[in-house]
Amino acid sequence: MIKSCFYQGSKKVIGLFLIGIIFFSSISSVYAKILTINEVNNEFKTSFIDEFNKLGSNLSSSVDTTNKTLDVYSDSEKIASFKYTDEYIEYDNRSAVVSQETVNNDISTMLCLSGIIQSILKLSGYEDKTISDEENIDFTNTYDTYGIQMETEHYEYSGNEDGGTWSMSGEYIKYFKMSFDTDKIGALMDKYGVDASTQDPNKEIIASLTPTLEAKEITENSVTLYPHIPYTNTDPDYKVYCYIYRSTSENGTYEKISDMAVNCLDEVGVVDDELNSNTTYYYKAIVMDGTKYSDVLEVTTKSATSSATNTSNKEDEIENPQTGAFFPTMTVLIMMIVSIIALVYARKKSVFRKI
DSSP, rough: OHHHHHHHHHHHHHOOOOHHHHHHHHTTTTTTOOOHHHHHHHHIIIIIHHHHTTOOOOEEEEEETTTTEEEEEETTEEEEEEEESSSSSEEEOOTTTOOHHHHTHHHHHHHHHHHHHHHHHHHTTTTTTEEEEOTOOOOOTOHHHSSSEEEEEEEEEEEEEEEEEEEEEEEEEEEEEESSSSHHHHHHHHHHHHEEGGTTTTHHHHHTTOOOOEEEESSSSSEEEEEEEOOSSSSSSOOHHHHHEEEETTSSSSSSSSSSEETTTTTOEEEOOOOOTTTTEEEEEEEETTTTTTOOOEEEEOOOOOOOOOOSSSEEEEEEETTEEEEEHHHHHHEEEEEEEHHHHHHOHHHHHHH
């Protein structure tokens, strides 16, 4: 009897133990999944394509299931293409010879790759993290462990132009492969992931800066805005980002004109369009993660150009309903009168008239 009770109790404990193992195993893998190419493309559109289009681009992306590619277009021109399988997305450019020309031509591809990486990280639950840009990280043979593989070639170019000097340097991506397995992405971020907002060692200094804001190219329905900060860095590739906000009244509610921040250290502006003509708007800028806004900038769009034509010194015009062409009515009328007079005169002189 005692033995039987012990046996039954042991079975119950073992059963609970097994249930516990299954339960905790399910918890540990509840977030693990294999992403699909459509999920990646949809996130890529939302977090990358749409943000660039807010700055005046006309980008789009689509999945070609026949050729197994994710393609990126600017208008109707294909500017980047990436192979994919059910397990990963891939870019193979190992046959390319690195030169200043190929580097310039592939800037759009590098930007798209950056957007794809961020999209996969976000879908894997790492929205606020990025891969560390520390030197000496070798991703040549890390796919099986961390779900990423990358082969690059360093480049540096410089020269003189328009009386000044310029230089550019970086890593040219010759091969890229990233897994859709979120378990591998998790291992990658545990090893090489950093908080995007704290990656810059000068973050505290930059966050305390007060930007200035300038408006140029003011039209009837758009304004181009240029934020600047009083900060210099010897690295030409160094970037500091600002957000720009707009309101219809100086002390009103300000809304961010774009979720994509603009670099405050270059001369590239951000276009705020779809505005009303002859309307005053108020703008201010702030460094990403900063605490100090710029002074409010007041901008008034231009008045709409009048389409009315001053006809006091012009002949009246009529439109040919078939061709859409316009003809001066006074000139036509004079020509008709002259033609009639000439015809009557000719008939009086005609030999047939005499008969």
